[in-house]
Amino acid sequence: MKRIGMLTSGGDCQALNAAMRGVVKTLYNSKEQVEIYGFLNGYKGLIYSKFQMLTGKDFSGILTKGGTILGTSRTPFKTIQDPDENGLNKVEAMKQNYYKLQLDCLVILGGNGTHKTANLLSKEGLNVITLPKTIDNDLWGTDMTFGFQSAVDIATDAIDYIHTTAASHRRVFIVEVMGHKVGWLTLNAGMASGADIILIPEIPYDLDKVIDKIEERDQRGSGFTIIAVAEGAISKKDAKLSKKEYKKKLEKMPHPSVSYELAAAIQEKTGREVRVTVPGHMQRGGSPCPYDRVFASRLGAEAGKLILDNQYGFMVGYKNREMVRVPLEDVAGKLKSISPDASIVKEAKLLGISFGD
Amino acid sequence: MKRIGMLTSGGDCQALNAAMRGVVKTLYNSKEQVEIYGFLNGYKGLIYSKFQMLTGKDFSGILTKGGTILGTSRTPFKTIQDPDENGLNKVEAMKQNYYKLQLDCLVILGGNGTHKTANLLSKEGLNVITLPKTIDNDLWGTDMTFGFQSAVDIATDAIDYIHTTAASHRRVFIVEVMGHKVGWLTLNAGMASGADIILIPEIPYDLDKVIDKIEERDQRGSGFTIIAVAEGAISKKDAKLSKKEYKKKLEKMPHPSVSYELAAAIQEKTGREVRVTVPGHMQRGGSPCPYDRVFASRLGAEAGKLILDNQYGFMVGYKNREMVRVPLEDVAGKLKSISPDASIVKEAKLLGISFGD
Amino acid sequence: MKRIGMLTSGGDCQALNAAMRGVVKTLYNSKEQVEIYGFLNGYKGLIYSKFQMLTGKDFSGILTKGGTILGTSRTPFKTIQDPDENGLNKVEAMKQNYYKLQLDCLVILGGNGTHKTANLLSKEGLNVITLPKTIDNDLWGTDMTFGFQSAVDIATDAIDYIHTTAASHRRVFIVEVMGHKVGWLTLNAGMASGADIILIPEIPYDLDKVIDKIEERDQRGSGFTIIAVAEGAISKKDAKLSKKEYKKKLEKMPHPSVSYELAAAIQEKTGREVRVTVPGHMQRGGSPCPYDRVFASRLGAEAGKLILDNQYGFMVGYKNREMVRVPLEDVAGKLKSISPDASIVKEAKLLGISFGD
Amino acid sequence: MKRIGMLTSGGDCQALNAAMRGVVKTLYNSKEQVEIYGFLNGYKGLIYSKFQMLTGKDFSGILTKGGTILGTSRTPFKTIQDPDENGLNKVEAMKQNYYKLQLDCLVILGGNGTHKTANLLSKEGLNVITLPKTIDNDLWGTDMTFGFQSAVDIATDAIDYIHTTAASHRRVFIVEVMGHKVGWLTLNAGMASGADIILIPEIPYDLDKVIDKIEERDQRGSGFTIIAVAEGAISKKDAKLSKKEYKKKLEKMPHPSVSYELAAAIQEKTGREVRVTVPGHMQRGGSPCPYDRVFASRLGAEAGKLILDNQYGFMVGYKNREMVRVPLEDVAGKLKSISPDASIVKEAKLLGISFGD
Known part of the structure; x- marks a missing residue:
């Protein structure tokens, strides 16, 4: 028994x-x-x-x-x-x-x-x-x-849906994918759905590089850009802050998450219409x-x-x-995160995906 | 030719x-x-x-x-x-x-x-x-x-996804469905996914009635409640305001949409954990x-x-x-909205769905 | 009580x-x-x-x-x-x-x-x-x-799947859709999935007209043809038989259903590769x-x-x-079938769909 | 260049x-x-x-x-x-x-x-x-x-669909999955959809064992059985034939594939209603x-x-x-097949799945 x-x-x-x-x-x-x-x-x-x-x-x-x-x-x-x-x-x-x-x-x-x-x-x-x-x-x-794979499927569907509307309206679209500490879900859903830019916690991004990519796409006539952003994505500048300082900064943000912050920054710098979609708990x-x-x-x-x-x-x-x-x-107590040198990251870059780094 | x-x-x-x-x-x-x-x-x-x-x-x-x-x-x-x-x-x-x-x-x-x-x-x-x-x-x-029907399908999927996570965590979940002026999409997606409460612009709601329904479900041991809320849902109190006054009120809200406002109100009155999900542009x-x-x-x-x-x-x-x-x-210039006396509304009520009215 | x-x-x-x-x-x-x-x-x-x-x-x-x-x-x-x-x-x-x-x-x-x-x-x-x-x-x-609509969705998915493989292999593909007596399901799934030919019980078909359509598509360079066939589709010739005679004929057929019979006939007359797929009970x-x-x-x-x-x-x-x-x-005892003059049939024909009539 | x-x-x-x-x-x-x-x-x-x-x-x-x-x-x-x-x-x-x-x-x-x-x-x-x-x-x-994984998804959907109809009608249902030489697709789709019996080319089956499983389920009150069968599934008896002899036997079969042969055998031995569904080319x-x-x-x-x-x-x-x-x-010229001792096969057996061996 x-x-x-x-x-x-x-x-x-x-x-x-x-x-x-x-x-x-x-x-x-x-x-x-x-x-x-x-x-x-x-x-x-x-x-x-x-x-x-x-x-x-x-x-x-x-x-x-x-x-x-x-x-x-x-x-x-x-x-x-x-x-x-x-x-x-x-x-x-x-x-x-x-x-x-x-x-x-x-x-x-x-x-x-x-x-x-x-x-x-x-x-x-x-x-x-x-x-x-x-x-x-x-x-x-x-x-x-x-x-994980079920969540990838749902997040990919979400970005697929956004893809047709982004293209029709020639917009920059940010889709916020779950993941406060690691970017596995965002990276896989982003690659699966043909995102142009993927921002993950493991690879802090530079806003100018993000904007470069958007403008490069404009010049090629694509007219729209899809950005898959992990909840925990962080800019290079913010990555230099102490945990405590960053937490404080987050709390002061007028927006509910980093995606909205990023959207506001892109909108300000480029004058383009930027929209945010957050599938959120649907992913579970x-x-x-x-x-x-x-x-x-x-x-x-x-x-x-x-x-x-x-x-x-x-x-x-x-x-x-x-x-x-x-x-x-x-x-217990360990985290499996994405190495910036991982083969999948390199392949994503070969495919033309920008990590903003 | x-x-x-x-x-x-x-x-x-x-x-x-x-x-x-x-x-x-x-x-x-x-x-x-x-x-x-x-x-x-x-x-x-x-x-x-x-x-x-x-x-x-x-x-x-x-x-x-x-x-x-x-x-x-x-x-x-x-x-x-x-x-x-x-x-x-x-x-x-x-x-x-x-x-x-x-x-x-x-x-x-x-x-x-x-x-x-x-x-x-x-x-x-x-x-x-x-x-x-x-x-x-x-x-x-x-x-x-x-x-319309494609959007119903996507919004229904969204609420279906939320259903399992709401049940597992015993939460009140608000899913915000597109529709600033009319509730067709919210009503159909809500009925299709078994939402317990459906709030639409055509039927202003009373917060107390919404909370009654949540508590009734608690007492029956359901432990969770799904609320499908149209973007343009409005409380009875707000429905009495002039358009201008209401617009002003919306602009002053600390939250990006009425769903968050509603969530905060429910959380405050019931002490329960309330979450909001906004599938947004995915629906198009x-x-x-x-x-x-x-x-x-x-x-x-x-x-x-x-x-x-x-x-x-x-x-x-x-x-x-x-x-x-x-x-x-x-x-041109006319709107087809849901009559509060429509047969589909009555049927939804027979099924036990609350419109908060 | x-x-x-x-x-x-x-x-x-x-x-x-x-x-x-x-x-x-x-x-x-x-x-x-x-x-x-x-x-x-x-x-x-x-x-x-x-x-x-x-x-x-x-x-x-x-x-x-x-x-x-x-x-x-x-x-x-x-x-x-x-x-x-x-x-x-x-x-x-x-x-x-x-x-x-x-x-x-x-x-x-x-x-x-x-x-x-x-x-x-x-x-x-x-x-x-x-x-x-x-x-x-x-x-x-x-x-x-x-x-009905759920079955349309599944049958449409089936034909969608077949579409990519038919196009890649340049084949004639027959998808047999449920419906022994009426063609509602076949007609709707066929229109939804862009079938080129739709054969339903209510509109007996002429094999030569079916082949004409296949060849017309070939000449336009399409290279493949999708035929949605109801289980009860019937040729003009067979439609002239008495019920009893037709039943006997069906029983003698070497193939499990009319779709295979049709496939064999098209293959024989055109020399083309014809495949049959039968989603069958999946549709329920x-x-x-x-x-x-x-x-x-x-x-x-x-x-x-x-x-x-x-x-x-x-x-x-x-x-x-x-x-x-x-x-x-x-x-009781009545059947709602598709009139050959129904507006949906006419519209399907305007779209270029052949009913083989 | x-x-x-x-x-x-x-x-x-x-x-x-x-x-x-x-x-x-x-x-x-x-x-x-x-x-x-x-x-x-x-x-x-x-x-x-x-x-x-x-x-x-x-x-x-x-x-x-x-x-x-x-x-x-x-x-x-x-x-x-x-x-x-x-x-x-x-x-x-x-x-x-x-x-x-x-x-x-x-x-x-x-x-x-x-x-x-x-x-x-x-x-x-x-x-x-x-x-x-x-x-x-x-x-x-x-x-x-x-x-492969896309085909697993489609074959799993197919068996999922069949599941509800099999249960409602208390039937034995055979779903034939693609795979003439190997059983990867059948095994994965079968496990994903809760098939009770999985028959693959690598593990020849014994008809009596298959029937034992069906009857065991009956006695437990399940009332229905789902069998996932690879196109190339083979009985122990037939596995002893030479390739040439087996090919001859297949050609003489009155049925279009081994699934129909198996269905007829089960129907004959158990008197039960057995149905076959073949998603076929949909899987590609x-x-x-x-x-x-x-x-x-x-x-x-x-x-x-x-x-x-x-x-x-x-x-x-x-x-x-x-x-x-x-x-x-x-x-070139090699085949990656499933070892009957593979860990996934053992796990499937622990879950109660019969391979008919």
Whole structure:
């Protein structure tokens, strides 16, 4: 008999359900007796012992369903060790609930923040297996995360839509793509949709270079320019500020995000009409794309296998087209970002895409 | 021999190309000799005689292509009779170019503003045929406009995406749908995606009623609420202001649109997390949906037939499932809005949707 | 208190769930107490008293879900009055189960066959409300049926896909679209996807005219031709046969459908490479399109209203953009087919589409 | 100055245009003067010197366009060394045309057959660069081919559509997926869409095992079963036949493909209703998915770089997430198939999917 606790934490994304279904199908298809405890709304469910017993039926038909049947929430790692508003020690509470329910392990699906807490619980002696969930694809130790390709598809659709209207109106269009710290999503969606300029956090941009590209396109008669901008894109000037100074600057901005700031700057310098579109949370939603369904199912199956083998303390990852188990301590607290020298960046430049650098 | 001038004006939308292809195919398939003059970027092309001669090849493969191969721009009717910055009389210029090119007629694709100018040109003695283009579906004299159903599809997708993330995070989500004056797009996309609350310009809302609905859903355990809000949604209080006062109020708002204002109000009154998503210009872009491709092609064919019959001064419309010709003067300056007593509104209410009224 | 029996019958299609949700939401939102008996797998469930009690939860989240949560099956009308293999009188059995459960009415969702039986039950004294379900759009008494637009979307996608491969390989491609008796689906999908030839049951074709069109395209340098063929397309020659003779001929055909027969004939006469693609049952599946979701929800709401008003013996239909109630006896046994003189056919011809006539 | 010949050969697929655009953009963005000779309809264009001079404009807007702007055709390798029907030595003709046009190199996009001929031309002394195009993903030397992921998306959609109708009607449904020799496409689409049984050429199946799975599902109350079958799926019995014997058997089959044969066998043994759907050529068509657009663009950029570096005799491939150059002789004549022991197969089995083995 295995008692499995399961939870999804952090921003939701596509294929969370597919991944959980993969774990559970693998366990049910084994000879083990299995009980699944689904903790509700992320770590909160574990902290306050809010859970549901789940059966096979709960996992039927969810392969293609977006979101998470368990609900999710953000419980920032920097607050995890502080007591809650009632003085409860949250880490202790999670441990107690784990032992009270006599769990054999926790399956935790989440991104960077989630993995810090997962690693902490593992160090505290709980049996933990994690699965790499994030549309940002910025988890260390895995080439790919589920949710990413689905988000690329949606962001690409968004820029495709904008493309026809930008061309018809001869406008500069900025599409803001999710990604505060890394540019994987913006880079891939931008390349897929034929964006002319791609601005990502890893490669600070120079406004003049951005404008050069717009004008070069004008001179060639293209008449419009598409700019894919990551939420965390930053100018070379701002990149020289301290984190604190930059945060202050952001707070003072009259615009809700850097895209609007950039739009205003381009408009001012070129006199051109610039528009901003922000698909926003749409990028996390909807049915997972086929790639993510297969990928998340495979990760889930491997997690199930680890549980059957009593192997804990790992994230299931994907490296060089092989499923791998990565120690949680190697994952926690690291970020997988795009190197400005990466082959994909060079290829994008060969294709004529400007990074404003 | 027929010399046809053609132009697309106002905000672009899906199926403009399909409609033009319909006109041109019909003319080419007739026994007439035909020359097509494509004026660039809306009325500007006609004013400043910027055009391209188009041949069959230009219209091949564009049935499914978004945007407009002619480009478009907004030339507000209220400025059309004023001279331009160089003192040029724009109406006179259009007439002169029309006669200089010895055109037999103008085919003009556009929405409400476009039709006012088209009607003026018709009254000035030019032969004009128009086609009803707008994602807003607010043109008088036709049950349907092309672009509308494609925009419904995109806005519905947007709310579908938001649905899974709203449910997973137990949030109130506002999706702002295009439509400053009418709510057709918001109402249809909202009903198609299962929105719980739909706010449209035609039915001013009461914030308390909106909050009642959110709380009713909470009490039933739904935990999240989707609100589809038209750009021009307005509260009962604001609806009592004069146009001028309301405009002033909007300008002073700290938020870029009424959706953010509404979000702030709900958040303040309920303490709940409220998020806003604005698909924006995406709603005008991309390949037209099959409905619009068929519909725009049919309108184009009927326009071609009118030209072959030398029947001018009409918009081609669609009433009670019949193609009709509507005198331009009947179309210009009128708005087709949703009656609060319309059967579709009543049905939406039967389904449990709140309009906040 | 109202006791409502509900069933879906005939081939499944998109928006069956949306329609049922519409009925049930309307009833639950009224002041009536309501019990919903969902009969399983079409009339069989009513005949053999296989049903499930359904609650609000069963109808939550199904607006966008394809298929039918009740299951369906075909129970041909011509067999409905014969006893089953155990000698059971099926009509009597349905009546007895209706009375035993003390039902106030039956809500029946189905197409042409389904309506014959529904009308019979109504004449036998049961309270019946029906909703017009079919991808064929061939129900008398309504301008539109739900499922139709979703099927158009899928069939159009299919032809769009084929378009690029046909053009690249310079082939004649036949896409067989569903529709044994009527051509609505083929005509709309064909027009939406730019098919060059459209063959439908209502307009028998002449093989030579089909080949003329292919060769005309060759001479113009197009190099490929797309033919959208309804399952029930028929040549002028075959249209002269008696039903019986034609059926015999079909049975002797070496090919699984008329499309393959046509392909072989074109290949033989022109020496060209001809390929056939049959999307088949795909056309009934998947999530309903936004149009169908709104339309089916509206029909459902109107059905709910009829029940609350104790108005029975009607199909809820849609005429000239108004929701209408159509007496069941007016619907049963009639077919809404395309007139060869219909405006849409003429427009298609203006666009250069050949019907082979 | 570089003179580049370019051709696409074999079955068309998505992202051919994206890949060519990648090559050409890279060359145009370099300091080299470039002339592009586009040979029409595959090797035939090179053999018979049918070509078009292409400019930047020809490659604008084709990133998202399906098919190939050059046209394609199959010129089987086993016939390439035979003279044509007029006695022309085809290999000699290609060489002569290459030299006559003073080409610096040939860029050839194709799959397995194409690579055999490309390798031959390379051995004959021509400068050749190839790009791995096939929806089958069966090219040796690269982890991925473009077209594959787009085809997975379409085949998955197809099975998704069938899913709702299969469930509603409680049927066994067979969806035949492209792939005569390898099962990559079937396996991925099957896993993505939750197929219950997946039959691929690499793992011969046992009919009884297939039926066991169907009956196991029945007993669990699922009531329907989805089988994804590759075109080249083969039973264990047939796998023992010689190639010649099996070919003979296939020719004698009353059904057009193994799927129909399998359907008949299941129907006979179980008495259940079994339906077959064949999306067929749809799988090669339409706009490439975002993954393929990025991937093909990157491959194209790398090919451009090789040309600028005068590096010939290679296919550009992708191994372990790195772009690599693979000697043509290593690619030609080999097949990348699925090992029955592959991790993805094992994971699929953990998820409960039967391969009938």
